[in-house]
Amino acid sequence: MQRRGIVDLGSNTARLVDYLLEPGEWFRLAHQIRQPVRLGQGLGEDGLISEKAMRRAGKALELFAQYARSTGLGSLEVLGTSALRDAANRDAFLEGVAELGLDIEVLSGEEEAKLGVLAVANGFDFEDAVVMDLGGGSAQLSLMQGRRFARGQAYPLGAVRLTERFLLSDPPKKRQIAALEAAVEDELGSVVREMRKQDLPLVAMGGTIRNLARAVQKEQQYPLMERVHGYFLKREDLEDLLARLLEVKAKKRARVPGIKSDRADIIVAGGLVYRWLMRRARLDGVWISGSGLREGALLRKLLPPPHLIENLRAFSVQNLLQKYAQSKEHIELMRVLSAKLFGGLKTLHGFGERELDLLDAATVLQDIGLAVNYFRHDRHGAYLVSSAPLMGFTHREQALLAQLVRYHLRGRPRLGIYEPICEPDDKRLLLTLAACLRLADHLERPRARRVRDLRVEIDESEVVVRPVAVEDLGLELWQIDQHAELFESAFARRLSVEPIYR
Numbered sequence: 001m002q003r004r005g006i007v008d009l010g011s012n013t014a015r016l017v018d019y020l021l022e023p024g025e026w027f028r029l030a031h032q033i034r035q036p037v038r039l040g041q042g043l044g045e046d047g048l049i050s051e052k053a054m055r056r057a058g059k060a061l062e063l064f065a066q067y068a069r070s071t072g073l074g075s076l077e078v079l080g081t082s083a084l085r086d087a088a089n090r091d092a093f094l095e096g097v098a099e100l101g102l103d104i105e106v107l108s109g110e111e112e113a114k115l116g117v118l119a120v121a122n123g124f125d126f127e128d129a130v131v132m133d134l135g136g137g138s139a140q141l142s143l144m145q146g147r148r149f150a151r152g153q154a155y156p157l158g159a160v161r162l163t164e165r166f167l168l169s170d171p172p173k174k175r176q177i178a179a180l181e182a183a184v185e186d187e188l189g190s191v192v193r194e195m196r197k198q199d200l201p202l203v204a205m206g207g208t209i210r211n212l213a214r215a216v217q218k219e220q221q222y223p224l225m226e227r228v229h230g231y232f233l234k235r236e237d238l239e240d241l242l243a244r245l246l247e248v249k250a251k252k253r254a255r256v257p258g259i260k261s262d263r264a265d266i267i268v269a270g271g272l273v274y275r276w277l278m279r280r281a282r283l284d285g286v287w288i289s290g291s292g293l294r295e296g297a298l299l300r301k302l303l304p305p306p307h308l309i310e311n312l313r314a315f316s317v318q319n320l321l322q323k324y325a326q327s328k329e330h331i332e333l334m335r336v337l338s339a340k341l342f343g344g345l346k347t348l349h350g351f352g353e354r355e356l357d358l359l360d361a362a363t364v365l366q367d368i369g370l371a372v373n374y375f376r377h378d379r380h381g382a383y384l385v386s387s388a389p390l391m392g393f394t395h396r397e398q399a400l401l402a403q404l405v406r407y408h409l410r411g412r413p414r415l416g417i418y419e420p421i422c423e424p425d426d427k428r429l430l431l432t433l434a435a436c437l438r439l440a441d442h443l444e445r446p447r448a449r450r451v452r453d454l455r456v457e458i459d460e461s462e463v464v465v466r467p468v469a470v471e472d473l474g475l476e477l478w479q480i481d482q483h484a485e486l487f488e489s490a491f492a493r494r495l496s497v498e499p500i501y502r
Contacts, residue, residue: 084104466500
């Protein structure tokens with residue numbers, strides 16, 4: 001196991017992330033430290049980073065260096081973005097922090113955009129997308145094709161920069177908002193006209209859009225409130241929130257749940273950029289990425305070129321599983337049994353590969369709650385799944401996966417609090433997958449691997465499951481009999497289990 005420390009020295013915020021990882025296998029965030037630095041504050045006036053901003057950034061970097069030394073993290077990869085890219089006195093700042101033993105890599109606008117695209121390519125189940133990273137000093141707008149960076153660049157449309165240039169009163173006046181939108185039109189008008197032709201999803205990253213999304217989630221009591229990554233922020237919801245934020249002063253915005261107090265004065269500027277973009281591109285909303293520059297930098301070192309996780313969903317499941325050790329032999333047998341049941345019953349349920357993939361993930365993760373406690377481990381596991389960053393899964397799929405884990409042992413499967421984000425046929429899907437998962441689990445309940453294979457036969461009134469076993473299945477058959485009602489309800493057939501002993 002290795003560790004890697006990455007620092008994102010942005011125009012508004014500096015953040016240290018400490019990752020544990022096994023190169024090419026898994027990674028997870030162990031710790032992070034976030035410090036507001038406003039390095040880009042006042043930069044637009046004379047092109048110079050102010051002494052106060054330098055001191056704030058210097059103190060944050062000193063704190064990060066102390067953390068790295070005291071925890072044994074080792075060297076830090078420090079990445080500078082818009083403020084350092086544009087500052088006329090950049091070299092003076094770099095010389096000053098060199099005394100801390102830190103070497104800062106100042107990224108070009110294109111390099112920053114590439115790292116953002118890399119994070120999206122390994123965070124979403126999209127082949128093609130438009131990617132936007134709006135920070136304090138600039139916004140990177142990029143085109144991703146085939147999960148690779150096609151083109152993109154940085155624009156001077158960061159939240160700090162736009163606030164200082166246009167939104168000079170608190171709350172901002174209508175003419176100031178109009179002037180800001182005109183500046184965005186000048187920078188992005190031709191780009192957005194091209195976007196409309198491509199009809200691609202927009203994936204956004206950065207603190208501004210995450211804060212806006214969290215505020216909407218909290219207001220609506222969104223069932224996966226802890227998961228901002230993968231959230232689809234509807235344009236109408238953003239517009240409603242932004243309209244309210246524009247009417248009040250920053251001090252009152254800071255009290256809105258979901259919005260960090262140190263972003264309250266600049267968040268409306270970033271929100272106006274996104275509102276303009278979604279209106280002009282005629283988008284219904286934007287997908288929120290919890291990953292960004294830092295994750296892109298990690299993946300650049302973690303994986304060989306082109307730095308892409310081949311099977312993102314499977315990787316995410318294994319990434320979570322490795323924190324909660326389980327028997328690999330048991331899991332692999334469970335995967336075989338559940339897949340055989342799903343395939344053998346397909347003429348009754350009619351679901352396809354995507355649903356089978358969801359069942360497979362639930363099969364792998366069903367017992368992770370044992371890491372907390374045996375008792376109620378189904379509930380513990382459901383919480384772990386619902387709160388985990390599962391890249392490549394939609395929020396709807398993650399909710400279904402959590403409920404499959406929740407009901408893999410007992411009870412009538414229900415969508416519960418997740419029903420508002422599910423689809424009309426998801427009650428039947430949940431029941432179908434839970435029936436397959438529970439039957440497979442009972443066939444391997446003693447963890448003795450007595451069942452090696454199975455066959456499924458269907459007629460008008462009955463489903464006959466024939467497990468191929470090497471020993472007597474008395475315990476397994478007793479377990480199945482206790483829960484046959486779920487299976488029969490899912491498939492409208494009587495269940496009969498007739499072992500074949502070999």
